[in-house]
Amino acid sequence: MSANLERCIERITSRNPELNAFLTFDAERARAESSRAAAGALAALPVAVKDNIVVAGMPTTCGSKILGAFHSPFDATAVSRLRAAGAFVVGKTNLDEFAMGSSTENSAFGVTRNPWDPTRVAGGSSGGSAAAVAAGMAPVALGSETGGSVRQPAAFCGVLGLKPTWGRISRSGLVAFASSLDQIGVFSLTAAECQAVFSVIAGHDSADSTSSDRPVEAQPVDATRLRFAVVREALEGLTGDVRENFETSIAFLRDSGASVAEVSIPSVKLAIAVYYIVANAEASANLARFDGVRYGARAEASTLRDLYNASRGEGFGAEVKRRIMLGTFALSSGYYEAYYGRAQKVRALMRRQFGEAFSRFDVLLTPTTPTPPFRVGEKSDDPLAMYLSDIYTAPANLVGVPAIAVPSGLTPEGLPLSLQMIAPHFGENALFAAAEAFERSPGWQLVAERRATLA
Amino acid sequence: MTTITPDEVRRIAALANLRLAESEVPRLTAELAKIVAYVEQLNDAEVDEPGREGEATSLALFEDAPGPSLPVDGVAANAPEFRDGFFVVPPVLTGES
Numbered sequence: 001m002s003a004n005l006e007r008c009i010e011r012i013t014s015r016n017p018e019l020n021a022f023l024t025f026d027a028e029r030a031r032a033e034s035s036r037a038a039a040g041a042l043a044a045l046p047v048a049v050k051d052n053i054v055v056a057g058m059p060t061t062c063g064s065k066i067l068g069a070f071h072s073p074f075d076a077t078a079v080s081r082l083r084a085a086g087a088f089v090v091g092k093t094n095l096d097e098f099a100m101g102s103s104t105e106n107s108a109f110g111v112t113r114n115p116w117d118p119t120r121v122a123g124g125s126s127g128g129s130a131a132a133v134a135a136g137m138a139p140v141a142l143g144s145e146t147g148g149s150v151r152q153p154a155a156f157c158g159v160l161g162l163k164p165t166w167g168r169i170s171r172s173g174l175v176a177f178a179s180s181l182d183q184i185g186v187f188s189l190t191a192a193e194c195q196a197v198f199s200v201i202a203g204h205d206s207a208d209s210t211s212s213d214r215p216v217e218a219q220p221v222d223a224t225r226l227r228f229a230v231v232r233e234a235l236e237g238l239t240g241d242v243r244e245n246f247e248t249s250i251a252f253l254r255d256s257g258a259s260v261a262e263v264s265i266p267s268v269k270l271a272i273a274v275y276y277i278v279a280n281a282e283a284s285a286n287l288a289r290f291d292g293v294r295y296g297a298r299a300e301a302s303t304l305r306d307l308y309n310a311s312r313g314e315g316f317g318a319e320v321k322r323r324i325m326l327g328t329f330a331l332s333s334g335y336y337e338a339y340y341g342r343a344q345k346v347r348a349l350m351r352r353q354f355g356e357a358f359s360r361f362d363v364l365l366t367p368t369t370p371t372p373p374f375r376v377g378e379k380s381d382d383p384l385a386m387y388l389s390d391i392y393t394a395p396a397n398l399v400g401v402p403a404i405a406v407p408s409g410l411t412p413e414g415l416p417l418s419l420q421m422i423a424p425h426f427g428e429n430a431l432f433a434a435a436e437a438f439e440r441s442p443g444w445q446l447v448a449e450r451r452a453t454l455a
Numbered sequence: 456m457t458t459i460t461p462d463e464v465r466r467i468a469a470l471a472n473l474r475l476a477e478s479e480v481p482r483l484t485a486e487l488a489k490i491v492a493y494v495e496q497l498n499d500a501e502v503d504e505p506g507r508e509g510e511a512t513s514l515a516l517f518e519d520a521p522g523p524s525l526p527v528d529g530v531a532a533n534a535p536e537f538r539d540g541f542f543v544v545p546p547v548l549t550g551e552s
Binding site for chain 1: 457459463464467468470471472473474475476483486487489490491493494496497498500502514515517525526529530532533534535536542544545546547548549
């Protein structure tokens with residue numbers, strides 16, 4: 001296992017200057033952590049942790065200037081559970097500021113570049129974690145999901161990314177963005193490793209009153225008996241490499257003996273509109289705590305209100321301010337019912353339609369992203385174009401169901417493509433089984449072979 | 456159809472305790488207007504759901520008994536200004552109270 005760590009250290013040292021996946025990494029510290037690591041289910045496993053998940057004694061920046069040199073005095077529950085199982089934190093990874101973004105271009109510490117093509121983004125907001133796993137810097141990583149922030153960068157970086165059921169993994173120690181949507185997620189190269197990490201960190205936590213007390217039970221599922229269905233609306237207007245690869249993936253599943261039908265969930269077309277009201281409204285409340293008083297950067301001010309206004313004005317980046325303002329607007333008097341109230345009703349409609357789909361099918365299928373990884377700077381001038389990157393991923397966050405992104409092929413230019421599988425609430429076992437079955441597909445194998453050769 | 460005006464942007468910024476430079480206002484006005492126009496498609500959706508989505512189905516309670524909390528020195532180490540167990544801040548108001 002120590003040979004494993006030395007290989008990770010070599011990869012981080014040689015590639016991080018270009019890729020900027022890690023914000024905090026120290027080789028000596030990693031070796032010390034590794035030698036302290038206990039025996040257990042994940043003995044001596046190096047884990048990269050997204051920098052909005054607190055690790056005691058390490059910096060947590062959330063990709064922002066506003067937290068200054070903040071060092072958490074406690075571990076996130078997911079981190080303490082990993083440590084108790086013998087794993088250790090190898091470093092903290094880059095992200096869009098406060099997890100707001102789909103490209104990691106909104107980080108105050110520079111973009112994370114895609115290991116497959118450094119002129120392109122690694123995706124976001126968990127771009128650093130995705131790039132780290134793709135580039136061989138760590139075998140697994142933690143990220144966070146609010147609208148797709150694990151699945152989308154997993155797709156862009158040719159790795160596996162899981163968003164669990166809302167409430168399945170404790171949010172204690174995950175810096176809050178949108179509390180009804182947030183979940184910690186897992187990046188890995190195989191379904192088995194994802195499941196191994198998931199089963200250690202998932203489960204009820206008294207420190208998170210929204211965590212489910214339903215037991216975490218790994219149960220084998222026969223993937224050949226799963227009833228799959230393609231979400232019809234995901235195909236509307238879809239063309240090019242993403243469409244072709246999606247159809248190839250479906251053909252593989254059918255050829256393996258699986259039944260793949262089609263189902264309509266019309267409300268998914270409204271998911272981005274619902275998401276950008278609900279998530280931003282909740283964010284405007286959750287980010288109120290960054291006020292220059294108890295931690296982080298403090299601006300010069302002669303009154304308390306000036307302290308808040310100046311610290312926040314100076315400390316937050318443009319995207320964060322934009323979203324706080326959208327959220328404040330949606331919750332403000334005179335607009336609350338028309339925007340937030342309306343969005344919650346459409347969200348309830350989405351939940352009902354997903355429930356109807358899951359009464360007939362076990363796993364729903366869509367591409368993970370509408371495009372292959374785009375170039376750095378390509379979408380950063382148009383916030384709305386960037387938001388539409390989440391079009392396939394946001395529905396699962398809004399409805400609370402688990403979903404997994406799996407590598408499914410490459411474009412002719414050699415860029416990763418990805419298939420998304422969605423299961424009902426607490427249906428992670430079906431996702432692990434379906435993902436493992438999909439590992440045999442030519443598309444997955446091609447990505448795995450090529451990824452091993454990434455310089 | 457809600458129109459987002461520069462004055463509206465200044466009002467929202469004040470509510471959100473965000474100091475904006477005047478030079479930021481035109482860009483933000485245009486960006487917010489475009490996004491708000493996009494989300495207005497929700498008005499076309501036919502919904503009669505009660506809309507109590509996201510409500511907790513049960514309230515988790517715990518014993519009201521003292522237990523460990525964050526170590527004060529860990530908290531103080533991150534504070535911009537901390538004295539005698541208090542966070543030090545400027546006065547709420549200037550001049551006479």
